[in-house]
Amino acid sequence: MSPAQLWLRRPQNAWLRRAVFQVHLWSGIILGVYIVLVCLSGSAVVFRNDLYDWLFTKTKVQVSGKPLTNQQLTQAAERTYPGYTVRSIERGRFPTEATEISLAKGWRHKDRLFDQYRGRDIGPSVAIYYHLLHWAGDLHGNLLLGSAGLQANAVGGFLTAMMCITGMVIWWPGIASWRRSMTLRRDVGWRRFNWDLHSAVGFWTVSLILMWGLTGAYFVFPEPFRAVVGTFTTIDPPRPAPIVYTTPLTRRPRRPPPTTGQKILRGFSAAHYGTFGGWPVKALWVILGFAPPVLFGTGLLMWWNRVLQPAARRFLRGPDPAAIETELAKTSKQ
Secondary structure, eight states: OOHHHHHHHOGGGOHHHHHHHHHHHHHHHHHHHHHHHHHHHHHHHTTHHHHHHHHHHHTBOOOOSSOOOHHHHHHHHHHHSTTOEEEEEEOOSSTTBOEEEEEEETTEEEEEEEOTTTOOEEEEOOHHHHHHHHHHHHHHHHTTSHHHHHHHHHHHHHHHHHHHHHHHHHHOOOTTTTTGGGSOOSSOOHHHHHHHHHHHHHHHHHHHHHHHHHHHHHTTOHHHHHHHHHTTSOOSOOOOOOOOOSSOOOSOOOOOOOOHHHHHHHHHHHHHHTOSSHHHHHHHHHHHTTHHHHHHHHHHHHHIIIIIHHHHHHHHHOOOHHHHHHHHHHHHHO
């Protein structure tokens, strides 16, 4: 049987697949936690701008005259919450943004928003949600490590793309059963179901995860991507000749339409965050962001079943007496 026939019919016996399997296995073990954190935080920030707009409406008040002084706001807050003492007052950045007042009563604590013009309570503080969204965005983009995390994230994007490629190589089950590896089967043991789940989720989401990894790397290292796109189409349009105005300038010169290369590069950001199809695409991106954690969990479970659990059993059981006697007999004959 030729190597091509072996790959088509029995890829499990091909040495290339076994080698790629080891690459996929150990890269998954090493990168698994990183991919889980980046994907879950990415799902959390897909609707970030929409949530910022919604939170802003929660803090918006109508300007009506002169704002109350801190003393007047303190009195209004302590009237609203008898027994509580005002600890701090934080004014909004804009005249239409509510004032946040922190109150305490023993071990109890409240953070409330007050209308600084009417002195009335308008709801709980939303500052914690701003902090959580900022934290999730920082985790997704910089791994909470600043510029060093940004560079590491780009390298992680390239390695994630490599995992997708190796995953598709080892996914191929042979020409006789490739359709079966795209679905989940019933009435099978949990170990086989775990394998089918890993295989099916990987097949249906590999192109999306590959896109996320590559576009994430593009944000940090754009030049290689610009070079590749530039070999097929124009990115930067030619500079127009300078315009000499003989009459008073009444209109600004119109900006030239974006080139095909510019549209492709801008599309990387839209594809990464799902901003090209409204909220349905964003909602889909949030859901599919859980696919890599599912792949990591099912892959880790397969590794436990095949490698770690048998090794743990051998360790707990101790050495096999029959194997020791056989080895001693061989030594004595020598």
